[in-house]
Amino acid sequence: MTKAKVGIVGGAGYTAGELIRILLNHPQAEIGWVHSQSQGGKPVTTVHQDLLGEIELAFTAELDWSVIDILFLCSGHGASQAFLQENTVPDSIRIVDLSQDFRLADPSHNYVYGLPELNKNQIKETSWVANPGCFATCIQLGILPLAHAGLLSDDVHIHAITGSTGAGQKPTATSHFSWRNNNISVYKAFRHQHLREINQSLLSLQPNYSAKLNFLPVRGNFTRGIFASLYTAVSIKLEEAQELYRQFYEDSPFVFVAETHPHLKQVVNTNKGIIYLEQHDDTLLIISMIDNLLKGASGQAVQNMNLMMGWDETAGLRLKSSMF
Template identity: 30%
Template structure:
């Protein structure tokens, strides 16, 4: 059994990481840390974990040795602790934004200090595209949830040379993306029925999509990203508007997506009129590690539209972290991730 610890396990993402790992046949959760809930059982902040063992939270500073550490700390939390973490954990999977970008990009979009000295080279944890790099990785950075959806939609088009460099991404997200600590904007009376564009320009996922697309395809797009809050708790729907680089057959974008993800167990290309949900939507995917994609082409105007839906807390965070862990350990990539969602909700 691989000994796994979860650093900063009391938030929404931490709760989902624990839910998946506690049922995983190949790992043992040896520690879950939280200063706020130190000494309390896991089900104190996570009621869906009732009955799943007797593990209790320990303070961050009491973190002990483990084979793999999954960090759910807020941005900057792992940076600050890296020297000690590197001594305790042989391998680290980070679910925050601390290691998603190279230093220059990170400084531009996050305005934080460069990564600590001695930090190993990170692998971007997008398993459908970086699986070959994961078995030997010591540090893996899980994508941001909206960037994750946008990248799954955009990368096949860029790699196939189908689109111009300018890309528009319109991302919609539920309230859980703001984390478990409320502020004025996320307080329920303010947020419950909100439908507001809260970041029309300058969202940090802009840099992530641009940088990672360049890293994985060799071509860097100019991304115009906007984020909108919608009246739901979970879910992301990213609509990617790309413009054809040349006259194209309407089937080319579909072939690019289908050929890319045909053998990928967690990404599905949805065909119109194929089911009761003919276009991607987060609802049927809640709680799962799946992403649904669809593509439509306006040939007259040269516009390609790809919709990508996923659960921000699972495929957009905890589920991908476990998927990454499976690949790092050489285990079956679907292990512990077989839940297929509920319908109707």
């Protein structure tokens, strides 16, 4: 069987490294080239050292459109839009953008917001997907079923903690080991950029929703994963909410409604989203968890590729969590 060829732009970062790891074992896709201006000519394993013995490719500074069918854009926010303005990508090539550049609907582009649990049919029909943000994915998985049922009527309070890989591979003052280890801090309280795409999705399901999303993002002292706790007032009983969530996700192969209190290691190194519900008087507590680099980035990007190409949605993504 001839495999589809993939090109990766921004190949030296964390999300590109995760993409390479997945694609090396994908049954229907293979890597054509990995582009990096800063690393051109060097072996991929000089950056992604865990791939020693797995890949012999070198980074390229050239863009050969003739050898690829699918393009992943893994550069920083703002860089994808600039890249596409500077380079003419043939219309025959499908694009999955992992930046925030095209996540908000706008007449200036035709990208579909790539949350499969929300827009699966649209993703199947498009050639351009804007991969959601990691916090946005985790939070939306927690509350979209309520919006779909028209049950969001009050503020939603969100506390979500993320691993250090969410800050990207380039060292910063708040991501290096000496600062991050044994430490925790809040940042961008109530104004995180992912709120815009979350609100966009909620309004697509429940146009009359006008309450607030009170979001406290937290930097965690671990490397990967997002653990979000959300709560809001609801008018239904716990058993009804659980059934509502199960029905909403019945055709979503990576989202699971847990019956017992979950923990983060259940999703780390997987493309899973795990949801858990508890009721306290008229308040519904929702726990939502994902791996920020997989379901929150590269795993979801491959999931979107699978849908765009008409393949099994789970292809290459049956990944096992690391419990110990």
